[in-house]
Amino acid sequence: MSKAAGLLILDYWVSPFCQRVKIALNEKGLQYEDRHENDLFGGKSELLLKSNPVYQKVPVFLHDGKPVCESTIIVSYIDETWSSPPLLPPCSYGRAQARFWADYIDKKVFDATGNIWRSKEVNVEAKNEFIGILKQLEEALGDKDYFNGATFGFVDIIAIPLTCWFLAVERIGGFTVAEECPKFSSWTKRCLQRESVAKALPDPEKVYEFVLMFRKMQGIE
Numbered sequence: 001m002s003k004a005a006g007l008l009i010l011d012y013w014v015s016p017f018c019q020r021v022k023i024a025l026n027e028k029g030l031q032y033e034d035r036h037e038n039d040l041f042g043g044k045s046e047l048l049l050k051s052n053p054v055y056q057k058v059p060v061f062l063h064d065g066k067p068v069c070e071s072t073i074i075v076s077y078i079d080e081t082w083s084s085p086p087l088l089p090p091c092s093y094g095r096a097q098a099r100f101w102a103d104y105i106d107k108k109v110f111d112a113t114g115n116i117w118r119s120k121e122v123n124v125e126a127k128n129e130f131i132g133i134l135k136q137l138e139e140a141l142g143d144k145d146y147f148n149g150a151t152f153g154f155v156d157i158i159a160i161p162l163t164c165w166f167l168a169v170e171r172i173g174g175f176t177v178a179e180e181c182p183k184f185s186s187w188t189k190r191c192l193q194r195e196s197v198a199k200a201l202p203d204p205e206k207v208y209e210f211v212l213m214f215r216k217m218q219g220i221e
Helices: 016-028 046-051 071-081 092-117 124-141 154-173 182-192 204-217
Strands: 007-011 033-036 060-063 066-069
Touching: 007 016, 007 046, 016 071, 016 154, 046 060, 060 071, 066 071, 071 092, 071 154, 092 124, 092 154, 124 154, 124 182, 154 182, 154 204
Parallel strands: 007 033
Antiparallel strands: 007 060, 060 066
């Protein structure tokens, strides 16, 4: 990896949004400092509150001390600042399409997982909504290896960290993504073979344990 001075991520280990930033930096071959926020529920660091006073959430990416917030915006910033290898398609239409699907993923996927794991009992409506979202993404993927085509890129980076929460969703919802959406499952396995992805993502079993803990904290079980 090449060195780029002054790169810092304010991070929380289970956040798929933080993982997006790490994957983008890994794809660019950049070294960075990863500073973990130990208590997002009660004791956020002064640096986080100062760097993101509006939302007070991770991730925050600091480049030479200048904060950039919101994961999709951060990934775009990284791609514009370090242009090689590019994460977006070369043509303006391709870039617009990639941004459309990134926006779709941002608006749909994580909330849909929450609708399942926050339910006391199996929520069939939430499960069907989640599967429908993944099937829509399968249509967008088509027969391509990645959403960009033959190369791993922007939309893949936005989507793949969310899959770490799928094991929890499957166990609580009583289904498997592999059976319901085999093309999406194959894409997930393909992405996980990349070093930039594998070293950025947590063990889904650990995420499942976190979800169970959070459910108890919220009085769900």
